Amino acid sequence: MDKMELTKKEFTLFKEYIYEHIGISLSEQKIYLVQARLAKRVKQLGLEGFSAYYHTLVNDASGKEFEYLCSLISTNVTSFFREAKQWEFWKTHLSSMIAGKNNRLRIWSAACSTGEEPYSIAMFLDENLPNNSHFDIKILATDVSPRVLKEAMNGVYGPKAIANLPQKYLSNYFERKDGVGNYGIKESMKRSISFRAFNLVTGNYGVFKGKQFDIIFCRNVMIYFDKPTQQTLVDKFYEMLCPGGYLFIGSSEALTDARKGLKSRSASIYQKV
Ligand SMILES: C[S@@+](CC[C@H](N)C(=O)[O-])C[C@H]1O[C@@H](n2cnc3c(N)ncnc32)[C@H](O)[C@@H]1O
Numbered sequence: 001m002d003k004m005e006l007t008k009k010e011f012t013l014f015k016e017y018i019y020e021h022i023g024i025s026l027s028e029q030k031i032y033l034v035q036a037r038l039a040k041r042v043k044q045l046g047l048e049g050f051s052a053y054y055h056t057l058v059n060d061a062s063g064k065e066f067e068y069l070c071s072l073i074s075t076n077v078t079s080f081f082r083e084a085k086q087w088e089f090w091k092t093h094l095s096s097m098i099a100g101k102n103n104r105l106r107i108w109s110a111a112c113s114t115g116e117e118p119y120s121i122a123m124f125l126d127e128n129l130p131n132n133s134h135f136d137i138k139i140l141a142t143d144v145s146p147r148v149l150k151e152a153m154n155g156v157y158g159p160k161a162i163a164n165l166p167q168k169y170l171s172n173y174f175e176r177k178d179g180v181g182n183y184g185i186k187e188s189m190k191r192s193i194s195f196r197a198f199n200l201v202t203g204n205y206g207v208f209k210g211k212q213f214d215i216i217f218c219r220n221v222m223i224y225f226d227k228p229t230q231q232t233l234v235d236k237f238y239e240m241l242c243p244g245g246y247l248f249i250g251s252s253e254a255l256t257d258a259r260k261g262l263k264s265r266s267a268s269i270y271q272k273v
Contacts, residue, residue, distance in 0.1 A: 023199075080164070083251055091124075105215075108139075115148075140196065142198035149195050159182075173186055214242055222253050234255060
């Protein structure tokens, strides 16, 4: 089959759909990227072109094609203990952050991708929290893409994913899965984590039923949203943080119009005051 071309008109249709349903704001320069990513799916489904695929997508009441689109469009790059400075900050301030918490911690990894972030949180707390067995820790890990969530729940990582993970973590928290370098996270590390599908832009925040978090990690996803979407999201996070709670965002995502009441504590770390 000849190379399929995504026309400007078709690109606009997908761009608007993606913005409305995922929140990702695509610039006009992304037309070739979108073309390349969608073309594979169009061929796989045996469709004649992008317009037919758009029709399939918007008419799929099961939501399965939307799930597929999410995994095609979003970038799932992540790693264990990403953004080293934030973990150093957390380590330095951990004792003051847990003071007055009655040994209870609620943390949300709000775009958890394949799970490296929530598992890093669980390992960090196991390693650094004094008497951690006395703590009631719950980590909520969400993502819009069911495909990455499945991988996250599985918790098995190949040589590339664990390449930079210090040996002590591999020894303490992982089990060797096979002879080809795959490691699985131990069940004990999974226990405190609940994985759920949640769309940060269109999701119904009512499902949290007034839950309050001590820390929200929303890292390396807001960069794909436009300013109004980011602002709405940060307002929601503000409501969902306990007084004194922290919001960790990606290092390239500084909140230029940080919401009143969120004070910058370090690069890309904000505290509800
Ligand atoms: C680049 S990864 C970041 C993973 C991790 N937080 C980190 O910093 O390493 C971005 C993740 O955001 C998710 N994502 C994109 N749009 C989303 C949305 N509207 N709601 C929830 N998650 C979304 C993607 O599926 C992807 O897994």
